[in-house]
Amino acid sequence: MGAVANLAPDRFRAIHAGVPFVDALNTILRPELPLTVGEWEEWGNPIEDPEVYAYMRGYTPYENIAQRRYPAILASTSLNDTRVFYVEPAKWVAALRDSVVDDPDRPxxxxxxxxxxHGGxxxxxxxxxxxxxxxxxLMDQVGVTA
Incomplete structure (x- = not known):
């Protein structure tokens, strides 16, 4: 959902990003994390392959936040998630808040x-x-009332 927010922010009014893996590049650059090395088989190893690094850098949500109007976003995470550490959505939200074009109707x-x-x-x-x-x-953001 982080990539969707960056690639097509004008196409959505609201996004719920549930345990969003939005800092994939920084995470996959840390081989000491439990899931990183196993992911290299699928994603490639950006530590040793500059093309993999450049490709990932081109789409990963955290690195591609821009000064623009985003949809309303709710990022939900869990303190004890061992797959997507809570710091990823936390720093993503902080960066979005610093970059988003201010719109009080789109928090x-x-x-x-x-x-x-990880499962909530x-x-x-x-x-x-x-x-x-x-x-x-989501219903509040799209104007659904009781």
């Missing part, structure tokens, strides 16, 4: 679950609350 929000993993909160009722929050954000 850029970060919601961090403090006791959850556990338990039927808690997951319903999480889904309701995300849908309420």
């Amino acid at each position: 850029v929000l970060l919601k961090t679950e403090m006791v959850a993993g 909160v556990s338990g039927r009722y808690e997951s319903w609350k999480q889904a309701a929050f995300e849908l309420a954000f």
Whole structure:
């Protein structure tokens, strides 16, 4: 969803980026992280291959934020996510807030679950609350009322 926000911000009114892998280049440059080396087989190794680095640099969301009007964005993450560390969406949201053309009707929000993993909160009722929050954000942005 981060790439979508950069490539076609005018085509969407709102985006929910659930545990967004938006700092892929910086993450894949860190072989000490648990999932990085295994990803090199699919993505290539940007540490050793300048073409892979340039290609990734050309589309990764964090590196391609620009001064423009973005859709309203809700980035949701979890403190205990071992696949997409919470710092990725946090720094993405901070960079967006610094770069976005100001529009109070299109907020850029970060919601961090403090006791959850990559799949979000556990338990039927808690997951319903999480889904309701995300849908309420999107419905509010597109003007759906009760």
